[in-house]
Amino acid sequence: MGVKERKERDRQEMRETILQSAHQLFVDKGFDDVSIRNIAEAIEYSPATIYLYFKDKNEIFYALHGEAFKRFNEFMGVLATIKDPFKRLIKMGELYMEFTFKFPQYYDIMFIMQAPMDCDKNSEEWKEGESAHCQLENVVKECQGHNYFKNKDYKTLSFLIWSTMHGMCSLALRDRLKIYEEAERSKMIDKSFKMFKQILSDL
Amino acid sequence: MGVKERKERDRQEMRETILQSAHQLFVDKGFDDVSIRNIAEAIEYSPATIYLYFKDKNEIFYALHGEAFKRFNEFMGVLATIKDPFKRLIKMGELYMEFTFKFPQYYDIMFIMQAPMDCDKNSEEWKEGESAHCQLENVVKECQGHNYFKNKDYKTLSFLIWSTMHGMCSLALRDRLKIYEEAERSKMIDKSFKMFKQILSDL
DNA sequence: TTATTAAAATGAACACTGTTTAGTAAATTT
DNA sequence: AAATTTACTAAACAGTGTTCATTTTAATAA
Numbered sequence: 362m363g364v365k366e367r368k369e370r371d372r373q374e375m376r377e378t379i380l381q382s383a384h385q386l387f388v389d390k391g392f393d394d395v396s397i398r399n400i401a402e403a404i405e406y407s408p409a410t411i412y413l414y415f416k417d418k419n420e421i422f423y424a425l426h427g428e429a430f431k432r433f434n435e436f437m438g439v440l441a442t443i444k445d446p447f448k449r450l451i452k453m454g455e456l457y458m459e460f461t462f463k464f465p466q467y468y469d470i471m472f473i474m475q476a477p478m479d480c481d482k483n484s485e486e487w488k489e490g491e492s493a494h495c496q497l498e499n500v501v502k503e504c505q506g507h508n509y510f511k512n513k514d515y516k517t518l519s520f521l522i523w524s525t526m527h528g529m530c531s532l533a534l535r536d537r538l539k540i541y542e543e544a545e546r547s548k549m550i551d552k553s554f555k556m557f558k559q560i561l562s563d564l
Numbered sequence: 565m566g567v568k569e570r571k572e573r574d575r576q577e578m579r580e581t582i583l584q585s586a587h588q589l590f591v592d593k594g595f596d597d598v599s600i601r602n603i604a605e606a607i608e609y610s611p612a613t614i615y616l617y618f619k620d621k622n623e624i625f626y627a628l629h630g631e632a633f634k635r636f637n638e639f640m641g642v643l644a645t646i647k648d649p650f651k652r653l654i655k656m657g658e659l660y661m662e663f664t665f666k667f668p669q670y671y672d673i674m675f676i677m678q679a680p681m682d683c684d685k686n687s688e689e690w691k692e693g694e695s696a697h698c699q700l701e702n703v704v705k706e707c708q709g710h711n712y713f714k715n716k717d718y719k720t721l722s723f724l725i726w727s728t729m730h731g732m733c734s735l736a737l738r739d740r741l742k743i744y745e746e747a748e749r750s751k752m753i754d755k756s757f758k759m760f761k762q763i764l765s766d767l
Numbered sequence: 768t769t770a771t772t773a774a775a776a777t778g779a780a781c782a783c784t785g786t787t788t789a790g791t792a793a794a795t796t797t
Numbered sequence: 798a799a800a801t802t803t804a805c806t807a808a809a810c811a812g813t814g815t816t817c818a819t820t821t822t823a824a825t826a827a
Binding site: 368406407408409410413 | 803804805806807808
Binding site: 474525528557560 | 677678727731738
């Protein structure tokens with residue numbers, strides 16, 4: 362009588378297969394440049410089949426959104442080894458940048474792309490995103506226990522830090538640094554991050 | 565014998581007509597949600613006609629990109645009345661935010677949208693963009709004459725300031741503040757901008 | 768004024784897109 | 798073996814950016 366169970370497993374397996382193919386394609390080409398037909402071709406099913414497992418392209422977006430955050434959190438795993446909270450915060454910024462330029466398509470889906478962000482706050486995907494943000498707030502709060510960021514609201518400061526990092530990364534990713542000469546352009550991010558570190562340490 | 569001249573004028577006029585219709589549509593619906601056919605319908609010409617005046621949709625993007633920066637610079641016009649450079653810098657930030665949320669489609673095209681940014685650096689459009697950035701660097705430099713930002717490279721700091729503003733604005737615009745409760749969400753931008761002002765003044 | 772030439776505008780098509788639906792084939796239950 | 802449920806797909810719909818052969822319009826020459 363395990364038929365229903367097996368069917369359910371098959372269903373999840375199919376969902377996984379679709380997601381894996383979609384994932385690979387998206388990482389290679391970006392969300393907008395991958396069509397349902399592309400995914401269908403990759404898994405050797407008809408396009409209509411995709412719609413038996415996902416409501417629409419946006420639902421695939423959500424799934425990959427969660428996947429991206431999962432990888433992001435894994436990427437941040439190294440932080441656990443750093444005791445000093447301020448050093449950990451700085452390393453966090455460095456990893457943030459590294460992740461951005463290593464996996465631009467992830468970053469895009471996580472923070473830049475327009476998409477109906479009205480997704481379920483109890484979903485697995487959402488929790489991965491929340492966890493990432495929580496880690497930032499926690500490390501900032503922890504810094505305050507080490508005499509950093511005196512008289513600053515940790516939530517507000519966390520958002521400000523995130524904004525700064527996101528600002529630098531997204532401007533670079535979206536090619537808005539062409540106002541700078543080729544030579545200084547490549548150093549701009551490094552220099553401003555260095556200055557940012559300085560500012561934070563003096564805060 | 566002014567036939568050629570008139571024809572050239574007609575040509576420019578038609579370009580303007582197309583651009584004006586495109587502009588209105590883009591402001592209302594955003595770049596991606598406006599099709600060549602929409603524009604064609606608005607000006608009561610066939611879609612193919614658009615292509616006699618613009619190479620492709622991207623060329624229209626460039627034109628609007630320039631237009632957006634022009635309006636941005638106009639919007640920043642008030643700054644001229646502010647003598648104190650630091651106050652001017654702060655006002656600049658306030659106006660930046662106001663512009664962002666008043667004209668989200670402009671902001672999108674200026675700083676967020678993916679597009680081949682390999683446009684002509686001598687074009688009118690580009691100069692408008694450069695002028696905006698130049699104004700920021702100038703005001704930061706001027707601040708240094710008033711004992712602000714000691715021992716800081718003004719170019720790097722300018723980029724850092726821009727990044728912070730862009731980070732806050734673009735995260736808000738792209739609905740990435742849903743991690744915060746409804747109540748605090750609306751205040752988040754204000755609070756973090758306030759903190760940012762504080763940090764800058766202590767720099 | 769008419770015929771010729773040049774310019775401007777377009778209808779129709781191409782190759783795509785996301786998505787829906789009606790109908791087929793296969794697996795499961797009766 | 799027949800009936801029913803499930804899984805899948807071909808074909809279509811309405812849209813996209815873009816191109817091109819053809820027609821309409823305007824300017825020039827006879």
